[in-house]
Amino acid sequence: MPEGHTIHRLARDQRRLLVGQTLHTSSPQGRFAEGAALLDGRTLQATDAWGKHLFHRYDDDLWLHVHLGLYGKFRVGELPAPEPKGALRLRILCSTHWLDLRGPTACEVQTPAERKAVLARLGPDPLRPRTDPQPFLDRVARSRAPLGALLMDQSVIAGVGNVYRAEVLFRQGLHPLTPGRDVRGAVTSAVWEDLELLLRAGVRAGRIVTTEPADRDRPSGRARRVDSHYVYGRAGLPCRRCHTEVLSGTLAARTVFWCPTCQPEP
DNA sequence: ATAATATGGTGAT
DNA sequence: TCACCCTATTATC
Numbered sequence: 001m002p003e004g005h006t007i008h009r010l011a012r013d014q015r016r017l018l019v020g021q022t023l024h025t026s027s028p029q030g031r032f033a034e035g036a037a038l039l040d041g042r043t044l045q046a047t048d049a050w051g052k053h054l055f056h057r058y059d060d061d062l063w064l065h066v067h068l069g070l071y072g073k074f075r076v077g078e079l080p081a082p083e084p085k086g087a088l089r090l091r092i093l094c095s096t097h098w099l100d101l102r103g104p105t106a107c108e109v110q111t112p113a114e115r116k117a118v119l120a121r122l123g124p125d126p127l128r129p130r131t132d133p134q135p136f137l138d139r140v141a142r143s144r145a146p147l148g149a150l151l152m153d154q155s156v157i158a159g160v161g162n163v164y165r166a167e168v169l170f171r172q173g174l175h176p177l178t179p180g181r182d183v184r185g186a187v188t189s190a191v192w193e194d195l196e197l198l199l200r201a202g203v204r205a206g207r208i209v210t211t212e213p214a215d216r217d218r219p220s221g222r223a224r225r226v227d228s229h230y231v232y233g234r235a236g237l238p239c240r241r242c243h244t245e246v247l248s249g250t251l252a253a254r255t256v257f258w259c260p261t262c263q264p265e266p
Numbered sequence: 267a268t269a270a271t272a273t274g275g276t277g278a279t
Numbered sequence: 280t281c282a283c284c285c286t287a288t289t290a291t292c
Contacts, residue, residue: 003273052274070274071286087286103286105275154275161273208273232273253280254274 002068004051004159005202008127010074011049012203014056017076017097018044024093028084035109036090039064051125051158053118063115069105076100125158126196127203133192140180140188147183147191148176152252157192159199166232166257167210168194176249176256178266215240231257 022043027036042058049055056064066072081098084091090101101107110118123139124131139156140147150156151165160168169176172191174183183191202208209216209228216227230240235248239259248257 006273067275069285070272071284072274073287089285105285152274163273 002052002070002072003161003164003199003202003208004049004125004127005199005208007052007054007068007159008049008199009203009206010054011047013076014099015047018056018092018094018099019046020044021094026091026093028088028091029086031087032089032107035064035107038062038109049125050119050128051122051154052161053122053158055115061112063110063112065106065108065110065115065118066101066104067106069103071102072104073102074099075102122154122158123156126192127159127199133189136192137185137188140183141185143180145180146177146251147174147180148178148256149252150180151191152254157195160195162254162256163208163229163232164195164198164202164210167208167230168198170230170259170263171198171210173263175263175265176251176258182266211240231259233257 020043022041023039024041025036025039027033039058039062042060042062044056044058046057047055048057052067054066054068058064076097076099078097079093081091081093081100084100087102088100089104089107092099124133124136126133136157140150143150148165148169151160151168152162165176168191171194172187174187174191198208198210207228211227211230215230231246234246235257237246238244239246239262242259242261244259244261246257246259248255250256
């Protein structure tokens with residue numbers, strides 16, 4: 001479930017587990033054999049996350065860049081590590097644990113310059129401390145593109161994915177097609193602040209929860225997961241607030257969900 | 267056993 | 280806007 005919250009949580013967990021340790025790296029699948037050989041035996045100095053991008057800094061300013069894409073996953077466990085099977089792109093071993101990476105869109109060793117080039121394509125990330133939202137506010141204010149597309153553009157704001165897009169628009173009462181330039185500055189600020197809140201909650205919980213507890217609590221018997229979103233994945237079901245049927249459509253090449261009553265057309 | 271699906275991104279058209 | 284890539288899990292035959 002990789003949106004920004006997932007990546008920041010991984011950076012945090014991997015920092016706690018691995019920073020300062022000398023690591024053994026390998027690529028059982030072979031697709032990252034060269035990179036794994038470069039990193040093998042080095043000490044991890046730091047981890048970092050920006051939007052959906054994860055970084056490790058090793059000795060000599062060598063960086064590992066990982067982007068999970070839609071399918072990528074990390075798994076961890078205590079030694080001994082299980083026999084590698086299937087497409088295991090990267091395995092990292094420390095003195096106590098193993099860390100396996102499968103299915104990432106990107107897994108590569110980078111120089112500082114190459115890392116910088118990745119960061120240059122990214123907008124501000126609400127999860128990074130002391131981040132100035134102004135570039136986000138300006139991009140939205142100047143754009144005719146629909147807000148639902150701008151939120152998915154990682155150069156506008158980094159870390160938001162399809163679930164947070166749908167949910168923040170619902171929470172702020174905004175129709176996905178509202179042109180950016182038609183959104184009042186104070187409202188765009190509220191979107192930013194809400195994303196900050198939601199993403200932080202996501203890091204803490206380890207999953208995306210965007211509903212208020214009052215909206216979430218319901219008679220026992222229902223899976224909690226079903227109650228963790230207002231509109232995402234709920235096409236054809238009643239809106240949790242007003243019971244109007246939730247609609248869906250395609251925007252920025254992904255399915256977007258909204259309530260036509262709570263999020264009136266611009 | 268096979269197909270469909272998913273919270274992402276890129277490069278061509 | 281579309282085709283395509285990466286993989287695991289779930290649904291369907």
